[in-house]
Amino acid sequence: MKQFYFNKLKTTLQANFKWNQSRISFLTSFLTLMILTASVKLNRISLLMTGAKSESNYRKIQRFFKLFQMDYEEYSRFVLGLISSERKYYLVMDRTNWKFGTTDINILMLGIIYKNNSFPLYWELLNKGGSSSTTERKELLGKAIDILGKDRILGLLGDREFIGVHWFRYLIDHQIEFHIRVPKQIKAGSSLQKNRRTIEYLFRYCKEHVKKWIIRKL
DSSP, X not given: OHHHHHHHHHHHHHHHOOOOHHHHHHHHHHHHHHHHHTOOOHHHHHHHOSSSOHHHHHHHHHHHHHHOOOOHHHHHHHHHHTSOSSSOXXXXXXXXXXXXXXXXXXXXXXXXEETTEEEEEEEEEOSSSSOOOHHXXXXXXXXXXXXXXXXXXXXXXXXXXXXXXXXXXXXXXXXOOEEEOOOTTOEESOSSGGGOEEHHHHTXXXXXXXXXXXXXXX
16 A cells, blocks of 8 residues: 555656656655654654665765755646645745754745645745745745736735734735734724724624624725
8 A cells, every 4th residue: 555655656746847767766755754754854764765774865865955956836836736726725824933053944934725734835945033024925925826826815824923014005905815813912993093902902802703893994
């Protein structure tokens, strides 16, 4: 049964990516072992790879990720080709940031939700630490709009980082519905500073899953 899925994955990759045979075989093996080991640790995966000692396999994996440049547009079309072209989908934006020594690893990610799972569609390595900018978010979402089409986007989901008047105005201008968490201390509801109220206050009587509309043109 495992060999069946291995062969099916290999055939799928061959049909969608114009890579040489050795690269297809390597990636098929790597992805299969990553699933079987339930790990992304290269040393664990290298132990199960065949054809050489684990040390050689480990260096082979390192060379692949260091030298191989994937066509991300080709990858995105591959992901969209696996799902129905007749349906509409939610997109989700997120960012992860950690340090490798003194180097910031900061990734802004845009995924598509399919069957209650989010699949990476586009991402950008930010050459800095900290939050993403409105410009960086626009560029990432713009790529998804180009390849998916605005009419197939049900809405954009995001956490509290992805707020801001300019960002919200961009989404409204492009008719992209958005569902984004906001900090409860943020004030809204009036153009007069003295009459503004916190989100927590405005929604103080709302129960969970209850909608409340506060209409104001940005």
